[in-house]
Amino acid sequence: MDFQNGFKADSHFSLSRRSFLSSAIATTLGIQPYNFSAAESPVTSKAQIAITFDLEMSRQYPRRDMLEWDFQKGNLNQETKAYSLKAAEIASGLNGLVHYFCVGRVLEQEDIQWLKTISELGHPIGNHTYDHVNVWATDPEKTQFRFQRSPWLLGGKSADQVIRQNIRLTTEAMKQRLNISPDGFRTPGGSSTALDAREDLQNMLLAEGFSWVSSKYPSHKYSSPDTEPDNDIYQSILTAQKEAQPYIYPSGLVEIPMSPISDVGAFRTSHWKLKYFLKSVELCIQQAIEQGSVFDFLCHPSIMYVEDPHFETVKLICKLVNQSGGRAEIVGLSDIAKSVPRKTS
Numbered sequence: 001m002d003f004q005n006g007f008k009a010d011s012h013f014s015l016s017r018r019s020f021l022s023s024a025i026a027t028t029l030g031i032q033p034y035n036f037s038a039a040e041s042p043v044t045s046k047a048q049i050a051i052t053f054d055l056e057m058s059r060q061y062p063r064r065d066m067l068e069w070d071f072q073k074g075n076l077n078q079e080t081k082a083y084s085l086k087a088a089e090i091a092s093g094l095n096g097l098v099h100y101f102c103v104g105r106v107l108e109q110e111d112i113q114w115l116k117t118i119s120e121l122g123h124p125i126g127n128h129t130y131d132h133v134n135v136w137a138t139d140p141e142k143t144q145f146r147f148q149r150s151p152w153l154l155g156g157k158s159a160d161q162v163i164r165q166n167i168r169l170t171t172e173a174m175k176q177r178l179n180i181s182p183d184g185f186r187t188p189g190g191s192s193t194a195l196d197a198r199e200d201l202q203n204m205l206l207a208e209g210f211s212w213v214s215s216k217y218p219s220h221k222y223s224s225p226d227t228e229p230d231n232d233i234y235q236s237i238l239t240a241q242k243e244a245q246p247y248i249y250p251s252g253l254v255e256i257p258m259s260p261i262s263d264v265g266a267f268r269t270s271h272w273k274l275k276y277f278l279k280s281v282e283l284c285i286q287q288a289i290e291q292g293s294v295f296d297f298l299c300h301p302s303i304m305y306v307e308d309p310h311f312e313t314v315k316l317i318c319k320l321v322n323q324s325g326g327r328a329e330i331v332g333l334s335d336i337a338k339s340v341p342r343k344t345s
């Protein structure tokens with residue numbers, strides 16, 4: 001879908017501001033500023049910025065030798081829970097919002113007050129499956145490492161049945177222990193092809209009560225580990241963000257792509273310093289404001305408590321939106337889903 005369909009005629013976004021921002025980005029990147037001509041869309045709609053936290057443990061955190069989390073994705077440690085709650089409080093204090101995605105197994109833990117408090121503060125919580133299963137898998141044992149070590153848990157079910165049950169258990173656990181229904185669904189992992197060729201999964205999610213999914217993670221370039229990203233890398237991320245905008249599948253399900261670069265790619269894969277990550281986030285938000293588009297920031301508190309212990313990323317996103325003069329807003333993904341223009345045939 002062409003995101004320009006989303007432009008609204010009533011915007012007050014001025015051409016001069018666009019030029020200023022594009023020059024600012026270009027200057028930061030050390031490249032030639034791009035001059036918008038009047039023939040190009042002179043106005044744009046309000047940028048929608050989402051901050052999303054996937055509530056799961058991440059391999060190689062807090063130490064590189066930690067791989068056991070692959071089998072216990074939902075068994076959150078104290079630091080991850082504390083970071084998640086503190087981020088919610090910080091965002092609330094800065095007129096922000098964090099959209100969380102819950103791996104259902106965490107609701108087996110004795111104390112879930114941290115997540116109840118997050119919900120009571122008004123932050124939406126979506127479904128991220130019970131065991132962090134790979135929904136694209138077609139072999140039941142390939143849905144999750146846990147089932148390779150403990151295949152009896154599969155009970156002879158097909159991949160389709162395992163995935164459906166994993167989604168359903170999370171919805172049920174959220175209802176029983178948090179007294180809420182999930183606000184949307186995010187696939188564990190992401191795919192550059194999203195659910196485009198998987199109408200069966202689209203229909204499964206619709207049948208399980210979801211109107212939108214966040215499954216697409218666009219392809220982009222990565223810097224070599226321990227190397228400062230150059231302009232080419234930042235440009236690749238900006239291009240991927242621009243092209244991965246929300247759209248509607250033929251089934252009617254809405255797709256809200258994750259925006260690059262995730263903390264996994266930046267910190268675990270490329271060993272970025274925090275300042276590189278903050279620069280990428282700032283460039284992407286500036287671009288989203290220029291274009292009136294969506295930026296769906298994705299991170300994992302199990303990584304961020306190690307890499308960004310002082311919540312600089314959440315504070316930066318809230319600050320940039322608060323300073324945007326009304327040209328951007330922080331929203332949950334359900335608000336983004338409602339704004340995706342539906343084609344009239």
Ligand SMILES: [Zn+2]
Nearest residue numbers: 054056188189
């Ligand atoms: Zn995940």
